[in-house]
Amino acid sequence: MGVVGGGQLARMMIPPAVELGVEIRVLAEAEGMSAALAATAVGDYTDLETVRAFARDVDVLTFDHEHVPQAVLRALVADGVQVHPGPDALQYAQDKLRMRERLGKLGIPMPDWARVENAEQLDDFIAEHGGRAVVKTARGGYDGKGVRVVTAAAQVEEWFLALDQDGGPDAGALLAEELVDFRRELSQLVARRPSGDVTLWPVVESIQKDGVCAEVIAPALGSAGKVAEMAAQIGTTIAAELGVTGVLAVELFETTDERILVNELAMRPHNTGHWTIDGSTTSQFEQHLRAVLDLPFGATGHRDPWSVMVNILGGPVEKSLDEATTLAMADHPAAKIHLYGKEPRPGRKIGHVTTGGEELDEVVFQARAAAAFFQD
């Protein structure tokens, strides 16, 4: 299996590849990245010849991220390379305007949205939605980047200016969305095989800080009934209708009036699924491998009644990473500590902690306390 991109998602595919006897190779952006252990090539994933050379010796190509250009993906498919997820599906994860248009046709519940090509259109949208809107660049955003809450079009003036200079087929527009009055954020993780099988993990609750996933509670509280059913239905429909192969994360808003709305899609293992490494019979990374290799799916049940994942972000820390790790391990022997082999920088995701157990308050406390050693 070849993975384009050498970040932590590629890194976390290594353990299940080792366990399942799958040979894994990574095309990394640079030396010394998170997935360096499996990196057999270093190069630019936007360059067709680089990716083509890497793909020559693998049976299946998959991804650490969604940024490989459509032109490259389509050339690889034309070469006969097995690409999962394929370009037809990936376009909806690469372009938020296309995603909104497509989900709209499928009748998937979403926030109100509009394609806005200029300041006038955006100001109209803001006026129609209580004086506020969420504005997103169609492409290239992640972890809160390319997303802004505004009360006037002037607040994203430079994004409109950049559009004019872009010139691509989808250039010329931003995505405006209503600011949803949500109770909480949920995430529905799904995996789909090329042969069509779909499997799901129970819907989880994701707690964001500054636009970045900070904490995940699995399963989402009180999710046994209607909420879980709606989330599962939405996830299954999107995976099947968009032809996703591999893991799909559907980020959802649960509104105060008890609707479930699709916020974002990610067609790869996702931060809201890291808890599955320790908390589910089959992790999202193992399932992604099984999916892209078209192997039968593993069971997705919870191993503990509750699992909690807390991200470890780099910050202004007095102690070294080794010292923090030692202290966290000493105080929290049952916490599963995951580090991505990255140098800590303020706000950078460098790892995560997962805990599991029967009492949610204790499970949350242990995960937060273990992660805190890396931030204090």
Added chain:
Amino acid sequence: MGVVGGGQLARMMIPPAVELGVEIRVLAEAEGMSAALAATAVGDYTDLETVRAFARDVDVLTFDHEHVPQAVLRALVADGVQVHPGPDALQYAQDKLRMRERLGKLGIPMPDWARVENAEQLDDFIAEHGGRAVVKTARGGYDGKGVRVVTAAAQVEEWFLALDQDGGPDAGALLAEELVDFRRELSQLVARRPSGDVTLWPVVESIQKDGVCAEVIAPALGSAGKVAEMAAQIGTTIAAELGVTGVLAVELFETTDERILVNELAMRPHNTGHWTIDGSTTSQFEQHLRAVLDLPFGATGHRDPWSVMVNILGGPVEKSLDEATTLAMADHPAAKIHLYGKEPRPGRKIGHVTTGGEELDEVVFQARAAAAFFQD
């Protein structure tokens, strides 16, 4: 961390190294071995300069096997290399006669045994023990090799002849042991840090076929009381008194008259501990890493009431490894299938399956049924 030896034990250290952010390097015996993904060097582990060159760039040296010669180990220690387990401990795993002598001094319960230097001494031992004995070469045996049940010294004639040609400090003798009338075989897995901390997993039952571990049931049935206490006491004593650093497996006989006797020692992760990857909060491989890096230990509780591991041996199989994997996955979605990246050969350990759950009969059935796809 540097690992000498590129077999499946080194391979199974890769996932926890990846999870914990530990850089792992392997000195493999050849290209294409199980741990090839982490192999940064290929060479002869009996050659001091080869091992010395490998050790130069690692902080801690540990092992996939116990076969690195004492002279090499002691030279590395003299160089200042952190070697875990160290040569003082490893000698008892390398030489069964030394092990018996040392455990005898510690008062550890063992089968009757004797150092036999010639056929007469062995025949005397056989006569004193009901006409049968187990004869073992002091060194180099594993998985039933170097072990023979005999009724007369003539049945190991070639071993005595080989002794005469050996000439090393421990040459000149075989180990004779009484054939123990045992009810079952147990294994006590222990880990010890250089700083002295010791941790244990619950004692397990190991079912051998043709001298090779075939199946492990964790915990051992009916082991909550005295048996578990005795096994834990023996394991802790041996780890501490022999100064073991890393994982230690103590293979035990439970006799029909309810004694616990030490059969063998292994100073490394062990086949009877593979169930811990899926069945314990901390696997033996993660704990071995924590031990040799002198990090605080992880919790060793069971994740399921019962875990069962069944080895996958190569055999005369109609289908390919890929076909067998696909069939096993399809029928047993909750089974954890582990493959070592080895070409199947009759009798060769190429992987294992672990299952877990609340009903032992179901857990055993699932593990055996999944493994059977690889052997039929």
